[in-house]
Amino acid sequence: MNELEMFLRFSFLGLSSILTIVSCLSLVKIKEMKVAFAFTGFLLFTLEGILVALGVFSSEIDSFVTPATLIGIGFLALIFFYLSLLKR
Numbered sequence: 001m002n003e004l005e006m007f008l009r010f011s012f013l014g015l016s017s018i019l020t021i022v023s024c025l026s027l028v029k030i031k032e033m034k035v036a037f038a039f040t041g042f043l044l045f046t047l048e049g050i051l052v053a054l055g056v057f058s059s060e061i062d063s064f065v066t067p068a069t070l071i072g073i074g075f076l077a078l079i080f081f082y083l084s085l086l087k088r
Contacts, residue, residue, distance in 0.1 A: 006056060013049030020046045037084035044077035 001009075023039040048070055055065040 001056060009049065009052050009056075013046065013053055016042055016045040016049055034084045034086075037080045041077040041080035041084065044073050044080065048073040048077070 020039065020042040023035060023042050027035045027039050051061070051065045051073075052070070054061045
């Protein structure tokens with residue numbers, strides 16, 4: 001992984017963490033299911049960033065952090081974002 005890719009991955013982790021915190025605070029205040037779905041989507045993106053960061057610093061987690069795992073987490077996050085946009 002080159003320096004630009006590492007910078008982008010860690011930037012993605014930071015941004016998704018900030019959005020997770022903001023959506024969590026919104027969920028506590030609003031208590032609406034749509035916000036809960038958005039919070040879950042941001043949480044999954046944060047989890048993906050954490051797994052990638054752990055994969056950069058540890059070679060033991062490489063067997064778990066595969067492209068299929070990362071694509072699956074991203075796909076689940078997009079499903080939760082879609083659910084947050086649906087009307088009742």
